Amino acid sequence: MLKTNAFDASTGDTLSAAKRDMIERRRRLLGPAYQLFYQDPLHLVRGEGVWVFDADGNRYLDVYNNVPSVGHCHPHVLEALTRQASELNTHTRYLHDNVLDFAEKLIGTMPEALSQVMFTCTGSEANDLALRIAEDYTGGTGVIVTDYSYHGMTKSIAALSASMGPYVKLDRDARAIPAPIHDPANPAAVGKRFAADVRAAVADMRRHGIRPAALLIDTFFTSDGGFFDPPGFLQEAVAAIREAGGLYIADEVQPGYGRSGEHMWGFERHALVPDLVTLGKPMGNGHPMAATVVKPHILERFGSESSYFNTFGGNTVSAAVGLAVLEVIEQENLLPSIQRAGKAIVEGISALVPRYPVLANVRGAGLYASVEIIDSKGKPDAAMALAIVNGLRDEGILIGAIGPHANILKIRPPLVFQATHSRMLVEGLEKALTKLMSHA
Incomplete structure:
Protein backbone atom coordinates (compact mmCIF):
# COMPACT_ATOMS: atom_id res chain seq x y z
CA MET A 1 0.00 0.00 0.00
CA LEU A 2 1.31 3.44 -0.90
CA LYS A 3 1.84 5.31 2.34
CA THR A 4 0.08 8.48 1.23
CA ASN A 5 0.69 11.35 3.61
CA ALA A 6 2.45 9.13 6.13
CA PHE A 7 4.87 10.65 8.63
CA ASP A 8 8.52 9.96 7.78
CA ALA A 9 10.40 9.41 11.04
CA SER A 10 13.75 9.98 9.34
CA THR A 11 12.90 13.67 8.95
CA GLY A 12 11.49 14.16 12.44
CA ASP A 13 14.49 16.01 13.91
CA THR A 14 12.74 19.35 13.57
CA LEU A 15 9.89 18.31 15.89
CA SER A 16 9.75 19.28 19.55
CA ALA A 17 11.30 16.94 22.08
CA ALA A 18 7.86 16.24 23.57
CA LYS A 19 6.42 15.23 20.21
CA ARG A 20 9.44 13.07 19.36
CA ASP A 21 9.06 11.29 22.70
CA MET A 22 5.38 10.65 22.04
CA ILE A 23 6.12 9.27 18.57
CA GLU A 24 8.80 6.99 19.99
CA ARG A 25 6.38 5.79 22.69
CA ARG A 26 3.84 4.93 19.97
CA ARG A 27 6.47 3.01 18.03
CA ARG A 28 7.51 1.07 21.11
CA LEU A 29 3.98 0.23 22.27
CA LEU A 30 2.00 -0.12 19.03
CA GLY A 31 4.62 -1.55 16.70
CA PRO A 32 5.45 -0.76 13.07
CA ALA A 33 2.04 -1.31 11.40
CA TYR A 34 0.51 1.96 12.61
CA GLN A 35 0.99 5.20 10.69
CA LEU A 36 0.74 8.88 11.50
CA PHE A 37 -0.49 11.61 9.17
CA TYR A 38 1.53 14.70 8.20
CA GLN A 39 5.19 15.50 8.35
CA ASP A 40 4.48 17.35 11.57
CA PRO A 41 2.02 14.89 13.19
CA LEU A 42 -0.98 16.33 14.97
CA HIS A 43 -1.61 15.78 18.67
CA LEU A 44 -5.38 16.27 18.75
CA VAL A 45 -7.27 16.63 22.02
CA ARG A 46 -10.74 17.90 21.14
CA GLY A 47 -13.30 18.15 18.33
CA GLU A 48 -16.39 20.25 17.72
CA GLY A 49 -18.46 20.22 14.53
CA VAL A 50 -16.07 20.64 11.58
CA TRP A 51 -13.16 21.62 13.82
CA VAL A 52 -10.47 19.73 15.72
CA PHE A 53 -8.05 21.25 18.23
CA ASP A 54 -4.51 20.23 19.10
CA ALA A 55 -2.71 20.14 22.44
CA ASP A 56 -1.42 23.68 21.90
CA GLY A 57 -4.90 25.07 21.31
CA ASN A 58 -4.57 25.42 17.53
CA ARG A 59 -7.76 24.95 15.53
CA TYR A 60 -7.95 22.93 12.29
CA LEU A 61 -10.72 22.73 9.71
CA ASP A 62 -11.45 19.02 9.24
CA VAL A 63 -11.93 18.39 5.53
CA TYR A 64 -10.91 14.75 5.72
CA ASN A 65 -12.85 12.75 8.29
CA ASN A 66 -16.13 11.12 7.27
CA VAL A 67 -16.36 9.10 10.49
CA PRO A 68 -17.85 11.97 12.54
CA SER A 69 -20.50 12.20 9.82
CA VAL A 70 -22.68 14.80 11.55
CA GLY A 71 -19.70 16.59 13.08
CA HIS A 72 -17.35 15.97 15.96
CA CYS A 73 -19.14 15.55 19.31
CA HIS A 74 -22.63 16.36 18.02
CA GLU A 332 -31.15 19.43 10.27
CA ASN A 333 -32.10 18.81 6.62
CA LEU A 334 -28.46 18.24 5.72
CA LEU A 335 -28.74 17.14 2.08
CA PRO A 336 -29.33 20.63 0.58
CA SER A 337 -26.43 22.15 2.54
CA ILE A 338 -24.21 19.21 1.53
CA GLN A 339 -24.97 19.98 -2.09
CA ARG A 340 -24.27 23.70 -1.67
CA ALA A 341 -21.00 23.14 0.19
CA GLY A 342 -19.82 20.54 -2.31
CA LYS A 343 -20.62 22.80 -5.24
CA ALA A 344 -18.63 25.62 -3.60
CA ILE A 345 -15.62 23.30 -3.23
CA VAL A 346 -15.60 22.10 -6.85
CA GLU A 347 -16.31 25.53 -8.33
CA GLY A 348 -13.80 27.26 -6.05
CA ILE A 349 -10.95 24.88 -6.81
CA SER A 350 -11.82 24.80 -10.51
CA ALA A 351 -11.39 28.58 -10.56
CA LEU A 352 -7.81 28.11 -9.33
CA VAL A 353 -6.82 25.71 -12.15
CA PRO A 354 -5.82 28.37 -14.72
CA ARG A 355 -3.40 29.94 -12.23
CA TYR A 356 -1.99 26.73 -10.78
CA PRO A 357 -1.28 24.15 -13.53
CA VAL A 358 -0.52 21.43 -10.97
CA LEU A 359 -4.31 21.16 -10.46
CA ALA A 360 -6.25 18.94 -12.87
CA ASN A 361 -9.51 17.02 -13.14
CA VAL A 362 -11.44 18.64 -10.32
CA ARG A 363 -14.51 16.47 -9.74
CA GLY A 364 -16.98 15.72 -7.01
CA ALA A 365 -20.41 14.71 -5.82
CA GLY A 366 -21.68 16.59 -2.80
CA LEU A 367 -19.13 16.51 0.01
CA TYR A 368 -16.69 14.20 -1.71
CA ALA A 369 -14.27 15.85 -4.11
CA SER A 370 -11.08 14.79 -5.85
CA VAL A 371 -8.35 16.89 -7.43
CA GLU A 372 -5.56 15.33 -9.46
CA ILE A 373 -2.08 16.81 -9.02
CA ILE A 374 0.13 16.66 -12.11
CA ASP A 375 3.61 17.75 -13.17
CA SER A 376 4.59 19.88 -16.16
CA LYS A 377 4.26 16.85 -18.45
CA GLY A 378 0.77 16.02 -17.22
CA LYS A 379 1.94 12.99 -15.22
CA PRO A 380 0.82 12.18 -11.67
CA ASP A 381 2.88 14.14 -9.13
CA ALA A 382 2.77 12.43 -5.74
CA ALA A 383 5.47 14.64 -4.25
CA MET A 384 3.52 17.80 -5.03
CA ALA A 385 0.30 16.26 -3.72
CA LEU A 386 2.06 15.46 -0.45
CA ALA A 387 3.48 18.99 -0.30
CA ILE A 388 -0.01 20.44 -0.77
CA VAL A 389 -1.49 18.23 1.95
CA ASN A 390 1.21 19.30 4.39
CA GLY A 391 0.98 22.91 3.22
CA LEU A 392 -2.73 22.91 3.97
CA ARG A 393 -2.02 21.43 7.38
CA ASP A 394 0.19 24.46 8.03
CA GLU A 395 -2.77 26.66 7.01
CA GLY A 396 -4.96 24.87 9.58
CA ILE A 397 -6.81 22.65 7.08
CA LEU A 398 -6.76 18.86 7.06
CA ILE A 399 -7.16 16.81 3.88
CA GLY A 400 -5.59 13.62 2.52
CA ALA A 401 -4.20 12.08 -0.67
CA ILE A 402 -5.30 8.89 -2.41
CA GLY A 403 -5.12 6.90 -5.62
CA PRO A 404 -2.72 4.37 -7.11
CA HIS A 405 -0.17 7.15 -7.74
CA ALA A 406 -0.85 8.95 -4.44
CA ASN A 407 -1.45 12.16 -6.39
CA ILE A 408 -5.18 12.80 -5.84
CA LEU A 409 -6.32 15.19 -3.13
CA LYS A 410 -9.07 13.60 -1.06
CA ILE A 411 -11.67 16.07 0.19
CA ARG A 412 -14.24 14.38 2.44
CA PRO A 413 -15.41 16.56 5.35
CA PRO A 414 -18.15 15.91 7.90
CA LEU A 415 -21.64 16.35 6.48
CA VAL A 416 -22.26 19.49 8.54
CA PHE A 417 -19.71 21.35 6.41
CA GLN A 418 -21.14 24.61 5.08
CA ALA A 419 -20.35 26.74 2.01
CA THR A 420 -18.47 29.17 4.29
CA HIS A 421 -16.15 26.31 5.25
CA SER A 422 -15.74 25.44 1.56
CA ARG A 423 -14.52 28.97 0.91
CA MET A 424 -12.03 28.63 3.79
CA LEU A 425 -10.71 25.47 2.12
CA VAL A 426 -10.33 27.15 -1.27
CA GLU A 427 -8.60 30.19 0.26
CA GLY A 428 -6.28 27.91 2.23
CA LEU A 429 -5.45 25.90 -0.88
CA GLU A 430 -4.66 29.10 -2.77
CA LYS A 431 -2.31 30.23 0.00
CA ALA A 432 -0.57 26.85 0.17
CA LEU A 433 -0.11 26.72 -3.62
CA THR A 434 1.22 30.26 -3.73
CA LYS A 435 3.86 29.42 -1.12
CA LEU A 436 4.81 26.20 -2.89
CA MET A 437 5.09 27.90 -6.29
CA SER A 438 7.25 30.65 -4.85
CA HIS A 439 9.76 28.04 -3.66
CA ALA A 440 9.63 25.96 -6.85
Whole structure:
Protein backbone atom coordinates (compact mmCIF):
# COMPACT_ATOMS: atom_id res chain seq x y z
CA MET A 1 0.00 0.00 0.00
CA LEU A 2 1.31 3.44 -0.90
CA LYS A 3 1.84 5.31 2.34
CA THR A 4 0.08 8.48 1.23
CA ASN A 5 0.69 11.35 3.61
CA ALA A 6 2.45 9.13 6.13
CA PHE A 7 4.87 10.65 8.63
CA ASP A 8 8.52 9.96 7.78
CA ALA A 9 10.40 9.41 11.04
CA SER A 10 13.75 9.98 9.34
CA THR A 11 12.90 13.67 8.95
CA GLY A 12 11.49 14.16 12.44
CA ASP A 13 14.49 16.01 13.91
CA THR A 14 12.74 19.35 13.57
CA LEU A 15 9.89 18.31 15.89
CA SER A 16 9.75 19.28 19.55
CA ALA A 17 11.30 16.94 22.08
CA ALA A 18 7.86 16.24 23.57
CA LYS A 19 6.42 15.23 20.21
CA ARG A 20 9.44 13.07 19.36
CA ASP A 21 9.06 11.29 22.70
CA MET A 22 5.38 10.65 22.04
CA ILE A 23 6.12 9.27 18.57
CA GLU A 24 8.80 6.99 19.99
CA ARG A 25 6.38 5.79 22.69
CA ARG A 26 3.84 4.93 19.97
CA ARG A 27 6.47 3.01 18.03
CA ARG A 28 7.51 1.07 21.11
CA LEU A 29 3.98 0.23 22.27
CA LEU A 30 2.00 -0.12 19.03
CA GLY A 31 4.62 -1.55 16.70
CA PRO A 32 5.45 -0.76 13.07
CA ALA A 33 2.04 -1.31 11.40
CA TYR A 34 0.51 1.96 12.61
CA GLN A 35 0.99 5.20 10.69
CA LEU A 36 0.74 8.88 11.50
CA PHE A 37 -0.49 11.61 9.17
CA TYR A 38 1.53 14.70 8.20
CA GLN A 39 5.19 15.50 8.35
CA ASP A 40 4.48 17.35 11.57
CA PRO A 41 2.02 14.89 13.19
CA LEU A 42 -0.98 16.33 14.97
CA HIS A 43 -1.61 15.78 18.67
CA LEU A 44 -5.38 16.27 18.75
CA VAL A 45 -7.27 16.63 22.02
CA ARG A 46 -10.74 17.90 21.14
CA GLY A 47 -13.30 18.15 18.33
CA GLU A 48 -16.39 20.25 17.72
CA GLY A 49 -18.46 20.22 14.53
CA VAL A 50 -16.07 20.64 11.58
CA TRP A 51 -13.16 21.62 13.82
CA VAL A 52 -10.47 19.73 15.72
CA PHE A 53 -8.05 21.25 18.23
CA ASP A 54 -4.51 20.23 19.10
CA ALA A 55 -2.71 20.14 22.44
CA ASP A 56 -1.42 23.68 21.90
CA GLY A 57 -4.90 25.07 21.31
CA ASN A 58 -4.57 25.42 17.53
CA ARG A 59 -7.76 24.95 15.53
CA TYR A 60 -7.95 22.93 12.29
CA LEU A 61 -10.72 22.73 9.71
CA ASP A 62 -11.45 19.02 9.24
CA VAL A 63 -11.93 18.39 5.53
CA TYR A 64 -10.91 14.75 5.72
CA ASN A 65 -12.85 12.75 8.29
CA ASN A 66 -16.13 11.12 7.27
CA VAL A 67 -16.36 9.10 10.49
CA PRO A 68 -17.85 11.97 12.54
CA SER A 69 -20.50 12.20 9.82
CA VAL A 70 -22.68 14.80 11.55
CA GLY A 71 -19.70 16.59 13.08
CA HIS A 72 -17.35 15.97 15.96
CA CYS A 73 -19.14 15.55 19.31
CA HIS A 74 -22.63 16.36 18.02
CA PRO A 75 -24.75 17.08 21.14
CA HIS A 76 -27.79 15.08 20.00
CA VAL A 77 -25.65 11.99 19.37
CA LEU A 78 -23.74 12.41 22.64
CA GLU A 79 -26.98 12.74 24.58
CA ALA A 80 -28.38 9.54 23.05
CA LEU A 81 -25.14 7.66 23.80
CA THR A 82 -24.82 8.76 27.42
CA ARG A 83 -28.51 8.32 28.18
CA GLN A 84 -28.62 4.73 26.93
CA ALA A 85 -25.20 3.85 28.39
CA SER A 86 -26.50 4.93 31.79
CA GLU A 87 -29.52 2.60 31.47
CA LEU A 88 -28.51 -0.64 29.76
CA ASN A 89 -25.93 -1.94 27.31
CA THR A 90 -26.56 -5.46 26.13
CA HIS A 91 -26.82 -7.54 22.97
CA THR A 92 -29.50 -8.60 20.48
CA ARG A 93 -30.39 -11.89 22.18
CA TYR A 94 -32.68 -9.95 24.48
CA LEU A 95 -35.72 -8.00 23.33
CA HIS A 96 -35.25 -4.25 23.20
CA ASP A 97 -36.92 -1.44 21.24
CA ASN A 98 -33.72 0.38 20.29
CA VAL A 99 -32.41 -2.06 17.70
CA LEU A 100 -35.87 -2.38 16.16
CA ASP A 101 -36.44 1.38 16.02
CA PHE A 102 -33.02 1.90 14.49
CA ALA A 103 -33.42 -0.94 11.99
CA GLU A 104 -36.82 0.37 10.94
CA LYS A 105 -35.57 3.91 10.38
CA LEU A 106 -32.42 2.76 8.57
CA ILE A 107 -34.30 0.38 6.27
CA GLY A 108 -36.82 3.15 5.65
CA THR A 109 -34.11 5.15 3.86
CA MET A 110 -33.41 2.25 1.47
CA PRO A 111 -35.28 0.97 -1.60
CA GLU A 112 -38.18 -1.28 -0.59
CA ALA A 113 -36.44 -4.48 -1.76
CA LEU A 114 -33.63 -3.99 0.79
CA SER A 115 -35.66 -4.78 3.88
CA GLN A 116 -33.50 -6.74 6.31
CA VAL A 117 -30.39 -5.63 8.19
CA MET A 118 -27.67 -7.37 10.21
CA PHE A 119 -25.50 -5.29 12.52
CA THR A 120 -21.73 -5.46 12.98
CA CYS A 121 -19.11 -3.21 14.56
CA THR A 122 -16.93 -2.33 11.56
CA GLY A 123 -17.21 -1.96 7.81
CA SER A 124 -14.69 -4.79 7.49
CA GLU A 125 -17.07 -7.09 9.33
CA ALA A 126 -20.01 -5.86 7.26
CA ASN A 127 -18.20 -6.64 4.01
CA ASP A 128 -17.04 -9.99 5.37
CA LEU A 129 -20.63 -10.89 6.25
CA ALA A 130 -21.91 -9.70 2.86
CA LEU A 131 -19.30 -11.87 1.14
CA ARG A 132 -20.35 -14.93 3.15
CA ILE A 133 -24.00 -14.36 2.24
CA ALA A 134 -23.20 -13.79 -1.44
CA GLU A 135 -21.09 -16.94 -1.67
CA ASP A 136 -23.80 -18.96 0.07
CA TYR A 137 -26.55 -17.66 -2.21
CA THR A 138 -24.68 -17.96 -5.52
CA GLY A 139 -22.50 -20.96 -4.82
CA GLY A 140 -19.64 -18.94 -6.29
CA THR A 141 -16.33 -17.71 -4.93
CA GLY A 142 -15.26 -15.20 -7.57
CA VAL A 143 -15.38 -11.53 -6.58
CA ILE A 144 -14.65 -8.54 -8.83
CA VAL A 145 -13.11 -5.43 -7.23
CA THR A 146 -11.25 -2.42 -8.60
CA ASP A 147 -7.50 -1.97 -8.91
CA TYR A 148 -7.03 0.29 -5.89
CA SER A 149 -10.07 -0.70 -3.87
CA TYR A 150 -10.24 -0.73 -0.10
CA HIS A 151 -12.98 -2.69 1.69
CA GLY A 152 -11.52 -3.60 5.06
CA MET A 153 -9.03 -5.46 7.21
CA THR A 154 -10.35 -8.95 7.94
CA LYS A 155 -8.37 -11.71 6.24
CA SER A 156 -10.98 -12.33 3.52
CA ILE A 157 -11.69 -8.64 2.90
CA ALA A 158 -8.06 -7.50 2.98
CA ALA A 159 -7.59 -10.04 0.17
CA LEU A 160 -10.25 -8.07 -1.77
CA SER A 161 -8.66 -4.70 -1.03
CA ALA A 162 -6.23 -4.25 -3.89
CA SER A 163 -4.85 -1.03 -2.39
CA MET A 164 -3.17 -3.08 0.34
CA GLY A 165 -0.34 -3.66 -2.13
CA PRO A 166 1.59 -6.72 -3.30
CA TYR A 167 2.48 -7.93 0.21
CA VAL A 168 -1.21 -8.67 0.89
CA LYS A 169 -2.11 -11.05 -1.91
CA LEU A 170 -5.37 -10.64 -3.81
CA ASP A 171 -7.68 -13.60 -3.25
CA ARG A 172 -6.99 -16.36 -5.77
CA ASP A 173 -10.57 -16.32 -7.06
CA ALA A 174 -10.84 -12.52 -7.16
CA ARG A 175 -10.21 -10.28 -10.13
CA ALA A 176 -9.19 -6.60 -9.90
CA ILE A 177 -10.28 -4.42 -12.79
CA PRO A 178 -9.43 -0.78 -13.63
CA ALA A 179 -11.44 1.89 -11.87
CA PRO A 180 -13.82 3.93 -14.04
CA ILE A 181 -12.34 6.69 -16.15
CA HIS A 182 -12.97 10.42 -15.79
CA ASP A 183 -14.08 11.40 -19.28
CA PRO A 184 -16.45 14.39 -19.35
CA ALA A 185 -15.86 14.78 -23.10
CA ASN A 186 -17.21 11.27 -23.78
CA PRO A 187 -19.43 10.26 -20.84
CA ALA A 188 -21.02 7.33 -22.66
CA ALA A 189 -17.61 5.61 -22.78
CA VAL A 190 -17.31 5.46 -18.98
CA GLY A 191 -20.01 2.88 -18.33
CA LYS A 192 -19.26 0.87 -21.46
CA ARG A 193 -15.58 0.48 -20.60
CA PHE A 194 -16.28 -0.44 -16.99
CA ALA A 195 -18.91 -3.01 -18.01
CA ALA A 196 -16.50 -4.46 -20.57
CA ASP A 197 -13.91 -4.89 -17.82
CA VAL A 198 -16.47 -6.67 -15.62
CA ARG A 199 -17.35 -9.03 -18.48
CA ALA A 200 -13.66 -9.71 -19.14
CA ALA A 201 -13.13 -10.57 -15.46
CA VAL A 202 -16.12 -12.93 -15.53
CA ALA A 203 -14.77 -14.61 -18.66
CA ASP A 204 -11.37 -15.07 -17.02
CA MET A 205 -12.99 -16.59 -13.94
CA ARG A 206 -14.86 -19.08 -16.11
CA ARG A 207 -11.67 -20.03 -17.95
CA HIS A 208 -10.23 -20.95 -14.57
CA GLY A 209 -13.32 -22.81 -13.36
CA ILE A 210 -14.37 -20.07 -10.94
CA ARG A 211 -18.04 -19.27 -10.44
CA PRO A 212 -18.77 -15.55 -9.96
CA ALA A 213 -20.22 -14.52 -6.60
CA ALA A 214 -20.20 -10.73 -6.56
CA LEU A 215 -19.16 -7.37 -7.88
CA LEU A 216 -18.00 -5.53 -4.73
CA ILE A 217 -17.55 -1.81 -5.32
CA ASP A 218 -17.52 1.43 -3.40
CA THR A 219 -20.04 3.38 -5.47
CA PHE A 220 -17.88 6.54 -5.43
CA PHE A 221 -14.61 4.60 -5.98
CA THR A 222 -13.12 6.69 -3.21
CA SER A 223 -9.84 4.81 -2.73
CA ASP A 224 -9.31 4.59 -6.48
CA GLY A 225 -9.45 8.38 -6.71
CA GLY A 226 -13.15 9.29 -6.71
CA PHE A 227 -15.19 8.71 -9.89
CA PHE A 228 -18.80 9.85 -10.00
CA ASP A 229 -19.97 10.69 -13.53
CA PRO A 230 -22.03 10.34 -15.51
CA PRO A 231 -24.89 9.35 -13.18
CA GLY A 232 -26.08 5.88 -14.15
CA PHE A 233 -22.81 4.65 -15.63
CA LEU A 234 -22.75 1.63 -13.29
CA GLN A 235 -25.96 0.12 -14.63
CA GLU A 236 -24.40 -1.90 -17.45
CA ALA A 237 -21.68 -3.33 -15.19
CA VAL A 238 -24.24 -4.40 -12.58
CA ALA A 239 -26.34 -6.02 -15.30
CA ALA A 240 -23.23 -7.89 -16.45
CA ILE A 241 -22.48 -9.42 -13.03
CA ARG A 242 -26.10 -10.42 -12.55
CA GLU A 243 -26.18 -12.05 -16.00
CA ALA A 244 -23.17 -14.08 -14.85
CA GLY A 245 -25.04 -15.29 -11.75
CA GLY A 246 -23.31 -12.94 -9.31
CA LEU A 247 -24.62 -10.27 -6.96
CA TYR A 248 -23.97 -6.54 -6.66
CA ILE A 249 -22.62 -5.51 -3.26
CA ALA A 250 -22.59 -1.75 -2.75
CA ASP A 251 -19.96 -0.67 -0.23
CA GLU A 252 -21.56 2.54 1.09
CA VAL A 253 -19.16 3.22 3.96
CA GLN A 254 -17.92 6.39 2.27
CA PRO A 255 -20.60 7.29 -0.34
CA GLY A 256 -23.57 6.75 1.96
CA TYR A 257 -25.46 8.76 4.55
CA GLY A 258 -26.26 11.59 2.14
CA ARG A 259 -22.72 12.44 1.09
CA SER A 260 -23.77 13.18 -2.49
CA GLY A 261 -26.24 15.82 -1.32
CA GLU A 262 -28.71 14.40 -3.85
CA HIS A 263 -29.57 11.03 -2.35
CA MET A 264 -29.12 9.19 0.92
CA TRP A 265 -27.07 6.46 -0.77
CA GLY A 266 -24.37 6.53 -3.42
CA PHE A 267 -25.96 3.75 -5.46
CA GLU A 268 -29.03 5.94 -5.96
CA ARG A 269 -26.90 8.21 -8.13
CA HIS A 270 -26.93 5.33 -10.62
CA ALA A 271 -30.63 4.45 -10.18
CA LEU A 272 -29.66 0.99 -8.92
CA VAL A 273 -30.94 -1.34 -6.21
CA PRO A 274 -28.04 -3.47 -4.93
CA ASP A 275 -28.47 -7.03 -3.72
CA LEU A 276 -26.51 -6.21 -0.56
CA VAL A 277 -25.39 -2.91 0.93
CA THR A 278 -22.59 -2.53 3.47
CA LEU A 279 -22.36 0.40 5.88
CA GLY A 280 -19.73 1.43 8.38
CA LYS A 281 -18.08 4.19 10.33
CA PRO A 282 -20.38 7.17 9.60
CA MET A 283 -23.36 5.27 11.08
CA GLY A 284 -22.22 6.04 14.61
CA ASN A 285 -20.49 9.42 14.21
CA GLY A 286 -17.35 7.82 15.61
CA HIS A 287 -19.02 5.12 17.70
CA PRO A 288 -17.94 1.74 16.23
CA MET A 289 -20.90 0.35 14.32
CA ALA A 290 -21.67 -1.02 10.87
CA ALA A 291 -24.27 -3.10 9.04
CA THR A 292 -25.14 -5.30 6.09
CA VAL A 293 -28.51 -4.61 4.46
CA VAL A 294 -29.87 -7.32 2.20
CA LYS A 295 -32.79 -8.48 0.12
CA PRO A 296 -34.65 -11.10 2.20
CA HIS A 297 -34.63 -13.90 -0.39
CA ILE A 298 -30.83 -13.66 -0.58
CA LEU A 299 -30.51 -13.96 3.19
CA GLU A 300 -33.09 -16.72 3.71
CA ARG A 301 -30.92 -19.85 3.45
CA PHE A 302 -27.85 -18.33 5.10
CA GLY A 303 -29.93 -17.00 7.99
CA SER A 304 -31.78 -20.27 8.46
CA GLU A 305 -28.81 -22.60 8.21
CA SER A 306 -26.09 -20.44 9.75
CA SER A 307 -27.25 -18.41 12.74
CA TYR A 308 -25.62 -15.01 13.09
CA PHE A 309 -24.60 -13.30 16.31
CA ASN A 310 -22.35 -10.37 17.06
CA THR A 311 -21.95 -9.49 20.74
CA PHE A 312 -21.61 -5.77 20.11
CA GLY A 313 -23.33 -5.41 16.74
CA GLY A 314 -26.74 -3.85 17.31
CA ASN A 315 -26.28 -3.45 21.07
CA THR A 316 -28.64 -1.07 22.85
CA VAL A 317 -26.16 1.82 23.03
CA SER A 318 -25.04 1.50 19.41
CA ALA A 319 -28.64 1.38 18.25
CA ALA A 320 -29.43 4.58 20.18
CA VAL A 321 -26.42 6.28 18.62
CA GLY A 322 -27.26 5.10 15.10
CA LEU A 323 -30.83 6.33 15.45
CA ALA A 324 -29.61 9.71 16.69
CA VAL A 325 -27.32 10.15 13.66
CA LEU A 326 -30.22 9.50 11.27
CA GLU A 327 -32.34 11.96 13.25
CA VAL A 328 -29.69 14.67 12.88
CA ILE A 329 -29.49 14.17 9.10
CA GLU A 330 -33.28 14.40 8.88
CA GLN A 331 -33.96 17.15 11.43
CA GLU A 332 -31.15 19.43 10.27
CA ASN A 333 -32.10 18.81 6.62
CA LEU A 334 -28.46 18.24 5.72
CA LEU A 335 -28.74 17.14 2.08
CA PRO A 336 -29.33 20.63 0.58
CA SER A 337 -26.43 22.15 2.54
CA ILE A 338 -24.21 19.21 1.53
CA GLN A 339 -24.97 19.98 -2.09
CA ARG A 340 -24.27 23.70 -1.67
CA ALA A 341 -21.00 23.14 0.19
CA GLY A 342 -19.82 20.54 -2.31
CA LYS A 343 -20.62 22.80 -5.24
CA ALA A 344 -18.63 25.62 -3.60
CA ILE A 345 -15.62 23.30 -3.23
CA VAL A 346 -15.60 22.10 -6.85
CA GLU A 347 -16.31 25.53 -8.33
CA GLY A 348 -13.80 27.26 -6.05
CA ILE A 349 -10.95 24.88 -6.81
CA SER A 350 -11.82 24.80 -10.51
CA ALA A 351 -11.39 28.58 -10.56
CA LEU A 352 -7.81 28.11 -9.33
CA VAL A 353 -6.82 25.71 -12.15
CA PRO A 354 -5.82 28.37 -14.72
CA ARG A 355 -3.40 29.94 -12.23
CA TYR A 356 -1.99 26.73 -10.78
CA PRO A 357 -1.28 24.15 -13.53
CA VAL A 358 -0.52 21.43 -10.97
CA LEU A 359 -4.31 21.16 -10.46
CA ALA A 360 -6.25 18.94 -12.87
CA ASN A 361 -9.51 17.02 -13.14
CA VAL A 362 -11.44 18.64 -10.32
CA ARG A 363 -14.51 16.47 -9.74
CA GLY A 364 -16.98 15.72 -7.01
CA ALA A 365 -20.41 14.71 -5.82
CA GLY A 366 -21.68 16.59 -2.80
CA LEU A 367 -19.13 16.51 0.01
CA TYR A 368 -16.69 14.20 -1.71
CA ALA A 369 -14.27 15.85 -4.11
CA SER A 370 -11.08 14.79 -5.85
CA VAL A 371 -8.35 16.89 -7.43
CA GLU A 372 -5.56 15.33 -9.46
CA ILE A 373 -2.08 16.81 -9.02
CA ILE A 374 0.13 16.66 -12.11
CA ASP A 375 3.61 17.75 -13.17
CA SER A 376 4.59 19.88 -16.16
CA LYS A 377 4.26 16.85 -18.45
CA GLY A 378 0.77 16.02 -17.22
CA LYS A 379 1.94 12.99 -15.22
CA PRO A 380 0.82 12.18 -11.67
CA ASP A 381 2.88 14.14 -9.13
CA ALA A 382 2.77 12.43 -5.74
CA ALA A 383 5.47 14.64 -4.25
CA MET A 384 3.52 17.80 -5.03
CA ALA A 385 0.30 16.26 -3.72
CA LEU A 386 2.06 15.46 -0.45
CA ALA A 387 3.48 18.99 -0.30
CA ILE A 388 -0.01 20.44 -0.77
CA VAL A 389 -1.49 18.23 1.95
CA ASN A 390 1.21 19.30 4.39
CA GLY A 391 0.98 22.91 3.22
CA LEU A 392 -2.73 22.91 3.97
CA ARG A 393 -2.02 21.43 7.38
CA ASP A 394 0.19 24.46 8.03
CA GLU A 395 -2.77 26.66 7.01
CA GLY A 396 -4.96 24.87 9.58
CA ILE A 397 -6.81 22.65 7.08
CA LEU A 398 -6.76 18.86 7.06
CA ILE A 399 -7.16 16.81 3.88
CA GLY A 400 -5.59 13.62 2.52
CA ALA A 401 -4.20 12.08 -0.67
CA ILE A 402 -5.30 8.89 -2.41
CA GLY A 403 -5.12 6.90 -5.62
CA PRO A 404 -2.72 4.37 -7.11
CA HIS A 405 -0.17 7.15 -7.74
CA ALA A 406 -0.85 8.95 -4.44
CA ASN A 407 -1.45 12.16 -6.39
CA ILE A 408 -5.18 12.80 -5.84
CA LEU A 409 -6.32 15.19 -3.13
CA LYS A 410 -9.07 13.60 -1.06
CA ILE A 411 -11.67 16.07 0.19
CA ARG A 412 -14.24 14.38 2.44
CA PRO A 413 -15.41 16.56 5.35
CA PRO A 414 -18.15 15.91 7.90
CA LEU A 415 -21.64 16.35 6.48
CA VAL A 416 -22.26 19.49 8.54
CA PHE A 417 -19.71 21.35 6.41
CA GLN A 418 -21.14 24.61 5.08
CA ALA A 419 -20.35 26.74 2.01
CA THR A 420 -18.47 29.17 4.29
CA HIS A 421 -16.15 26.31 5.25
CA SER A 422 -15.74 25.44 1.56
CA ARG A 423 -14.52 28.97 0.91
CA MET A 424 -12.03 28.63 3.79
CA LEU A 425 -10.71 25.47 2.12
CA VAL A 426 -10.33 27.15 -1.27
CA GLU A 427 -8.60 30.19 0.26
CA GLY A 428 -6.28 27.91 2.23
CA LEU A 429 -5.45 25.90 -0.88
CA GLU A 430 -4.66 29.10 -2.77
CA LYS A 431 -2.31 30.23 0.00
CA ALA A 432 -0.57 26.85 0.17
CA LEU A 433 -0.11 26.72 -3.62
CA THR A 434 1.22 30.26 -3.73
CA LYS A 435 3.86 29.42 -1.12
CA LEU A 436 4.81 26.20 -2.89
CA MET A 437 5.09 27.90 -6.29
CA SER A 438 7.25 30.65 -4.85
CA HIS A 439 9.76 28.04 -3.66
CA ALA A 440 9.63 25.96 -6.85
